Amino acid sequence: MYICLLGPHGVGKTTLAKTLSHISGAAYREELGRVLRDEALARDPDATALRFDADFDRRVIEGDLQRDVRAWPARCVLETWHPGNFGYARVRSPEVAALFESSARRHALALTAQGLVVQPLTAHREVLRARLGEPGGTEDERLDFFRLVADEGVQVARSWGLRVLPALDTSDECPESIALRILERTECDKPRRESRPVLSRRSVPHASASSHSPQPAASEAHNVR
Numbered sequence: 001m002y003i004c005l006l007g008p009h010g011v012g013k014t015t016l017a018k019t020l021s022h023i024s025g026a027a028y029r030e031e032l033g034r035v036l037r038d039e040a041l042a043r044d045p046d047a048t049a050l051r052f053d054a055d056f057d058r059r060v061i062e063g064d065l066q067r068d069v070r071a072w073p074a075r076c077v078l079e080t081w082h083p084g085n086f087g088y089a090r091v092r093s094p095e096v097a098a099l100f101e102s103s104a105r106r107h108a109l110a111l112t113a114q115g116l117v118v119q120p121l122t123a124h125r126e127v128l129r130a131r132l133g134e135p136g137g138t139e140d141e142r143l144d145f146f147r148l149v150a151d152e153g154v155q156v157a158r159s160w161g162l163r164v165l166p167a168l169d170t171s172d173e174c175p176e177s178i179a180l181r182i183l184e185r186t187e188c189d190k191p192r193r194e195s196r197p198v199l200s201r202r203s204v205p206h207a208s209a210s211s212h213s214p215q216p217a218a219s220e221a222h223n224v225r
Contacts, residue, residue: 001026001075001186002111004162006084006153007121008146009049010131012170016121016182017079019175024183026075032067033060033085041135048136050145054093061085061100068107072114080153082108083118083162087153091145105160117186118157120150120167127171 003020005013013031021028036059040047047053064085082104089097108116123131128143136142157164165185168178 002078002114002116003076003182003186004078004081004083004116004118004157005121006080006087006118006150006157007170008123008128008150009134009142010128010146011121011123011150012131012175013079013121016170016175016178017077019179020077020182023176023179024075024077026077027073029067029076029078029081031079031081031084032063033080033088036060036063037134045135049088049134050136050141052092054096057085057089057093057096058100061089061096061104065100065103065107072111083157083160084150084153086156087149087151090152090156091149108157108160108162112162115186116162118154118162118164119182119185120154120164122150122167122169123171124169 001024003026005017007013014034017028017030020026036056037047037049040056047056061082064082086097086101086104089100125143128146129139132139132142134142134146137145154164154167165182168181170178
């Protein structure tokens, strides 16, 4: 079982991913972009998601590609991962998306062969407004931006040929109830084989001389990107 959660900032991806992990016993893989965004904001309060930064998008994508070549657990809940990363990159830095998209799609299809499903999440605009934690721009600018990249992430997943489930609204339902609904949906999508996806390091493009390979942070971070 592999579940990738997509959705705008504030929709509850982190809470739901941890709830799914707790209920199912699956591993939880946090959103690397959120970790790196928190680090960037700690260094520069103006380094918000609304400030386009191709180097940031490249580091996120490279970092997740590098994490992919490690051993995969039998079951895992992924927060955002490649479809979400490319939702951001296609909007903020299409040249970075074009550079890495074939490799990321290969990784996503390898996991799809083992039962990956993509679960989009949504919520009412005023609910998302109340949950906004990311700085930058006006509230409406942030809401519009995060909705745009979330929708783009779903389009990425579909264009790559991944299995995308119908969206679930998190506005009025508790995480435990939503998690159980997702698990019911994915019951028929369990991996047919016990083997794990095998991803070669050769499928990860070499970083430029100026790039730095990001490492996942161990500490908890706010759900920002």
